[in-house]
Structure formats: structure tokens, C-alpha cells
Amino acid sequence: MLRSVVHLSPQYHELSLKPPDASENRALLLDIEGTTTPIDFVFKTLFPFASTRAEEFLRCHWDHAEIKELVDDLRRTWSGAASAGAPAWIETTADEKLSSVAAYVRWLIARDSKITPLKTLQGKIWEEGFLQGALKGEVYSDVPAAFARWKRHSKRIAIFSSGSVLAQKLLFAHSTAGDLSNFLEAYFDTTIGPKREAATYRKIAVLLRLAPKEILFVSDVAEELGAAQTAGMSVAHSLRPGILPLAGAPHFAIHNFDELFPAED
Numbered sequence: 102m103l104r105s106v107v108h109l110s111p112q113y114h115e116l117s118l119k120p121p122d123a124s125e126n127r128a129l130l131l132d133i134e135g136t137t138t139p140i141d142f143v144f145k146t147l148f149p150f151a152s153t154r155a156e157e158f159l160r161c162h163w164d165h166a167e168i169k170e171l172v173d174d175l176r177r178t179w180s181g182a183a184s185a186g187a188p189a190w191i192e193t194t195a196d197e198k199l200s201s202v203a204a205y206v207r208w209l210i211a212r213d214s215k216i217t218p219l220k221t222l223q224g225k226i227w228e229e230g231f232l233q234g235a236l237k238g239e240v241y242s243d244v245p246a247a248f249a250r251w252k253r254h255s256k257r258i259a260i261f262s263s264g265s266v267l268a269q270k271l272l273f274a275h276s277t278a279g280d281l282s283n284f285l286e287a288y289f290d291t292t293i294g295p296k297r298e299a300a301t302y303r304k305i306a307v308l309l310r311l312a313p314k315e316i317l318f319v320s321d322v323a324e325e326l327g328a329a330q331t332a333g334m335s336v337a338h339s340l341r342p343g344i345l346p347l348a349g350a351p352h353f354a355i356h357n358f359d360e361l362f363p364a365e366d
Contacts, residue, residue, distance in 0.1 A: 120353055121335045123362040126317040128257035128286075128309055130302075130329075133264065135321030136339040138272065142239040144213075147268075150230055151223040152210045156203035158226045163199060172202055174218035179205055215263050217292060224265035231275040238272030240281070241341065247358035248284035254362060259287040259309060261318070266290050297324040302332035319355070326352050337361065 134140045162168045179190050188208055191201040209219045230236035251258055260269050266288045274282040287309065294301030306313040313333030320326055321339040330336045330352075338352040346354065355361060 121317045121337060121361060123254075125315060126256070126335055126362075127315040128259060128311055128317070129251060129361070130259050130261050130289075130305065130316050130318045130334070132318075132320035132322070132325065132339070133260060133262040133269065133272070135341050135344050136319050137240050137244050137260075139239060139241070139341070140321075140343060143264075146236070146239070147223070147227060148210050148213075150236060151226045152207045154226050154230075155206045155210075155222075156200065158222075158229070159199055159203055159206075162225075163195075168222075171218050171222050175202060175205060175222075178216050178218065182209075215291060217265075220263065220265045220268070220290065224267035224271070227268050228271055231271040236271075236275065238274075238276040240273075240276050240278055241357065243357045243359055245278040245281060247361070248281055251362060252284050256362065257286050257309070257311075258284055259289065259305070260285060261289040261296070261305065263291050263296060266292075296322070297328050299328045299331040302329045302334055306332070306334070317361070319361070323347050323351070 131137055134143050159168065159172075176190065179187055182205075183190075188204040189201060190205065191197040206219065206222065209216065210223070227236060231238070248258060260273070262269055264272075269288045269290070270282065273285060274280050289305055289308075293304055293308075302316075302318065303313060306316055309316065314335070317335045317337060318326065318329040319337045319339050320329075321341065321344045323338075326336040326338060336352050338347060338354040340346060340354045340356050
């Protein structure tokens with residue numbers, strides 16, 4: 102997976118390569134894909150699950166007010182996507198409308214669209230899967246022990262992902278390592294702001310009641326790391342399997358969570 106590079110001044114570059122300071126960082130803000138969870142899990146498990154069940158889910162919940170609102174939100178996004186090759190939106194009959202909405206949802210999923218109504222709908226579809234036991238949230242093998250270690254050392258842990266807060270909660274509550282939700286204090290998605298804008302990370306710091314410099318953000322995406330760093334946070338580049346190093350190595354990098362605050366109890 103290729104990632105673009107964030108260019109920093111030489112002085113800022115030198116600072117960014119220093120290991121995080123355990124005494125200064127009171128909280129860890131974690132991305133999911135490529136950080137706590139293999140990227141393949143999202144693309145090979147979650148996305149296909151939502152895509153294949155979208156039409157059935159919409160049919161079962163079509164008359165629910167929240168689903169109607171989501172469909173209206175999707176319709177507004179379709180107006181801007183039609184020129185990009187989105188499937189036709191048909192409202193001649195209720196069945197045709199439902200089928201066309203499902204086709205548009207599948208089209209968006211195939212393109213890994215980040216729009217909020219899609220993320221919300223996917224979260225609801227996944228919720229059924231997790232609650233029925235058809236889905237389990239995959240996490241890297243070092244994640245449970247790291248969460249427990251950080252908690253023992255009074256580190257606060259929060260999640261920031263483009264997936265909906267609902268989807269995040271489900272993944273960690275129904276993970277392959279069991280229920281990890283007790284370790285997590287807060288969840289943030291793109292309703293708070295874009296992941297590649299510094300202002301978003303400043304908002305998160307305010308909500309956590311911490312100064313940005315007291316938060317360590319871990320992600321595999323260069324632009325996200327650059328935005329968090331601009332906001333004043335410490336950052337670490339997650340180099341999990343399949344993630345390529347960034348050209349010029351602009352950020353301190355880790356291969357697993359054992360490299361972060363590995364203080365012995």
C-alpha cells in the first residue's frame with residue numbers, strides 16, 4: 102500500500118523521529134485499519150458483508166425513520182456522484198427505489214467511500230452481524246496485552262477511525278480476543294471532522310480534556326499523522342505487515358504495540 106509523504110521542516114522532522122515520551126503522553130489515540138486491525142479485515146470481511154447484505158437490510162428496515170433519513174442523505178450524495186459513474190437512482194416504484202439505493206451503496210463500498218451516511222448504514226448492517234455471531238472483530242495479537250499494559254500504567258485509550266462509532270464499538274466488544282471495550286474510554290469518527298485536518302485533532306484533545314501534546318496518535322496514514330502533529334500531538338507511524346515505510350521516514354515508526362511504553366510492571 103503506497104502512502105504519500107508529509108514534508109516537514111528539518112527541525113520538526115528531527116523531533117518527530119523521537120520515541121514518544123511515556124511521562125508526557127497521558128493518552129493514546131489509535132486508528133483502526135493498519136493499526137489495531139489488519140487492513141484486509143475491512144476489505145475482505147467487513148466490506149463484503151455489508152455489500153452482500155445491503156439490499157436485504159434495507160428491505161427489512163425500509164420503514165424505519167432512521168433508515169429513511171439515511172436514504173435521504175444518500176440521495177443527496179448521489180447527486181454529486183452521478184457524474185462519476187454511480188448507478189442510476191430510480192424512484193418509479195418503492196421496489197425500484199430500494200434496489201437502486203442498494204446498488205448505489207454497493208458502488209460506494211467498492212470505492213471505499215468515506216461519506217458519513219454510508220458509514221452509518223454499514224455500521225448498522227455490521228451490528229446485526231456481530232450480535233448474531235456472524236462477525237468477529239479481528240485485532241493484532243499484541244493488542245490485548247498492550248491495552249492491558251497501558252491501562253495498568255494509567256494511560257487513557259481512545260479510537261479515531263473513519264468507520265462509524267457504532268462500528269468501532271462493535272469491533273472491540275466482539276473481537277477475536279474477546280471484549281476489549283472496557284479498555285477504551287472514547288471513540289471518534291469523521292462526524293467530528295476529517296482525519297486529515299489539524300482542527301479535528303484539536304477538537305478531540307478538547308473532548309478528552311487534554312493538551313494535544315499529552316496525546317500520542319498512532320496511524321498508518323501519513324496525512325493523518327501530519328495533521329495530528331500540526332495540532333501538537335505526538336505521533337507514531339504504524340508499520341504493520343503490508344504497510345510500506347514512508348519515503349524519508351518523516352515519523353517515528355513502530356511495528357507493533359510492544360514498542361510503545363514497554364515499561365515493566
